Amino acid sequence: xGGVPIFSKAQLMRTKENTLxxxxxxxxxxxxxxxxxxxxxxxxxxxxxxGNRFKMKYFRDQEQNLVARVWFGPVTEGPPEHAHGGxxxxxxxxxxxxxxxxxxxxxxxxNLNVSFRQLLPIQIxxxxxxxxxSVKGRKIMIHGEVSSLDGIxxxxxxxxxxxxxxxxxxxxxxRVEG
Amino acid sequence: xGGVPIFSKAQLMRTKENTLxxxxxxxxxxxxxxxxxxxxxxxxxxxxxxGNRFKMKYFRDQEQNLVARVWFGPVTEGPPEHAHGGxxxxxxxxxxxxxxxxxxxxxxxxNLNVSFRQLLPIQIxxxxxxxxxSVKGRKIMIHGEVSSLDGIxxxxxxxxxxxxxxxxxxxxxxRVEG
Numbered sequence: 001x002g003g004v005p006i007f008s009k010a011q012l013m014r015t016k017e018n019t020l021x022x023x024x025x026x027x028x029x030x031x032x033x034x035x036x037x038x039x040x041x042x043x044x045x046x047x048x049x050x051g052n053r054f055k056m057k058y059f060r061d062q063e064q065n066l067v068a069r070v071w072f073g074p075v076t077e078g079p080p081e082h083a084h085g086g087x088x089x090x091x092x093x094x095x096x097x098x099x100x101x102x103x104x105x106x107x108x109x110x111n112l113n114v115s116f117r118q119l120l121p122i123q124i125x126x127x128x129x130x131x132x133x134s135v136k137g138r139k140i141m142i143h144g145e146v147s148s149l150d151g152i153x154x155x156x157x158x159x160x161x162x163x164x165x166x167x168x169x170x171x172x173x174x175r176v177e178g
Numbered sequence: 179x180g181g182v183p184i185f186s187k188a189q190l191m192r193t194k195e196n197t198l199x200x201x202x203x204x205x206x207x208x209x210x211x212x213x214x215x216x217x218x219x220x221x222x223x224x225x226x227x228x229g230n231r232f233k234m235k236y237f238r239d240q241e242q243n244l245v246a247r248v249w250f251g252p253v254t255e256g257p258p259e260h261a262h263g264g265x266x267x268x269x270x271x272x273x274x275x276x277x278x279x280x281x282x283x284x285x286x287x288x289n290l291n292v293s294f295r296q297l298l299p300i301q302i303x304x305x306x307x308x309x310x311x312s313v314k315g316r317k318i319m320i321h322g323e324v325s326s327l328d329g330i331x332x333x334x335x336x337x338x339x340x341x342x343x344x345x346x347x348x349x350x351x352x353r354v355e356g
Contacts, residue, residue, distance in 0.1 A: 043255040044231075044262035050253075053222075075228075077221040078272075084222035085287050086271035090264025094256075097263070109263050113291045 020055070022125035022149060023069050029059035032066060037101055045094040054091065058098070061129075066099045068128040070146075076122055083120040088146060088155045091128060096142040096159035099130040105140050107161035120146070120154040138163040198233070200303040200327060201247050207237035210244060215279050223272040232269065236276070239307075244277045246306040248324075254300055261298040266324060266333045269306060274320040274337035277308040283318050285339035298324070298332040316341040 025031075034046055041047065046056045046068075055071040070091055078084025093112050100107040120126065126148055133141040140161040146154045203209075212224055219225065224234045224246075233249040248269055256262025271290050278285040298304065304326055311319040318339040324332045 039258070041255050041258050042262060043253045044265045047255075048253070050228075075221045075226070077219050077225075079286075080217070080219050084220060084268065084272070085275070085290065086268025087222045089267040089271050089290055089292070090262065093264035093267050094262070108257075109294060111291070111293050112263065112267055113289070114267070115289045116287060 019123065019125045020071060023055055023057050023071060025057060025059045025067070025069050026061070029061050029067065032058040032060050032102065034058050034098055038098065042094060045090050053087070056091075058095075060102070065132075066095070066102045066130045068095045069125055070128060071125045072120065072122045074122060079119060081122060083122050085114075085116055088116065088120060089114045089157075092144055092146065092155065092157035093159070095128045095130060096144050096157055097161060099132060099142045099144070100140045100159075100161040103132050103140075105135070105161070105163050106165070107140060107163050109159050110139075110162040111158075111160040113158045115156050116154075117156065118152060118154050125149065126154065197301070197303045198249060201233055201235050201249060203235060203237045203245070203247050204239070207239050207245065210236040210238050210280065212236050212276055216276065220272060223268050231265070234269075236273075238280070243310075244273070244280045244308045246273045247303055248306060249303045250298065250300045252300060257297060259300060261300050261332075263292075263294055266294065266298060267292045267335075270322055270324065270333065270335035271337070273306045273308060274322045274335055275339060277310060277320045277322070278318045278337075278339040281310050281318075283313070283339070283341050284343070285318060285341055287337050288317075288340045289338040291336045293334050294332070295334065296330060296332050303327065304332065 045054055048054045052073045052075045054073060057069050059067050061067050072083045072087060076083045076087035092114055093109055097107060097109045126146055128144055128146050130142060130144045133143050140163065142159045142161060144157045223232055226232045230251045230253045232251060235247050237245050239245050250261045250265060254261045254265035270292055271287055275285060275287045304324055306322055306324050308320060308322045311321050320337045320339060322335045
């Protein structure tokens with residue numbers, strides 16, 4: 001990474017004006033209900049109620065792959081006017097983990113590897129595409145990419161997800177609640 | 179990841195009551211002024227003004243290593259009552275990048291690798307310790323660990339940082355502002 005921003009200020013202003021329309025995704029995609037699958041508590045990323053961090057919608061594309069449209073809000077700032085690397089990593093963590101869930105595998109993310117390619121301007125809508133790479137025993141490898149809607153790659157990510165039984169999940173919750 | 183929480187609800191309540199005191203760090207440490215070094219814009223993590231995501235203080239320990247004390251607030255939630263993996267990755271991204279800056283190397287994080295070991299209960303103060311592993315040309319490798327104050331390791335991280343010239347930084351800003 002270390003690339004310089006690719007928008008002029010004027011371009012960026014025009015992009016910001018129309019950007020939220022892009023949260024609705026492609027007309028050929030199907031909305032994907034993440035909370036119905038994994039619960040309502042993903043408050044840090046997609047469950048953001050403030051609208052200042054992320055606005056985010058999940059879909060399945062025509063090949064049934066999970067895809068997310070994400071608006072990085074003002075408080076995701078790291079470098080001036082650009083997303084904090086940590087906010088990009090946070091989005092990838094959630095989207096890649098959910099990709100395994102959406103494919104029928106309840107998981108936790110065991111390892112997350114993020115490569116930052118280009119500074120990501122805040123307050124525009126970008127896309128996270130995903131691909132399930134392999135399922136080997138309890139280990140599921142997912143790849144993903146954060147890019148602009150015209151194909152500039154801002155970051156790539158790999159998540160090694162570990163399958164859990166839903167029984168384990170309930171035990172974990174009981175340990176906290178009991 | 180994969181681990182079950184290690185606190186009973188009663189233990190967790192007691193921990194939460196006293197936890198913010200631990201943000202002040204060890205009396206032998208020296209406060210470290212991150213904004214003075216990298217600017218005021220790290221809004222997503224240490225620059226959080228809401229107090230709902232992170233409360234965070236940086237120090238240098240007796241060996242001059244950068245160390246951070248971090249409180250994960252209510253909106254960092256992912257799994258019920260536990261930190262979203264993405265919030266842990268976000269903290270590691272910032273702390274490991276700053277470790278390079280604090281050692282005199284202006285950098286961007288090129289790659290971040292996070293291993294999740296254990297679910298991290300929210301609303302307690304934890305510690306991020308760091309170590310500069312190597313400097314090879316423009317590449318600086320930093321390791322770090324997120325742990326409880328009594329030594330439970332929640333996550334480990336490695337950041338490959340890429341040195342930038344401050345001249346490049348200015349150019350990047352001009353491209354956005356111009």
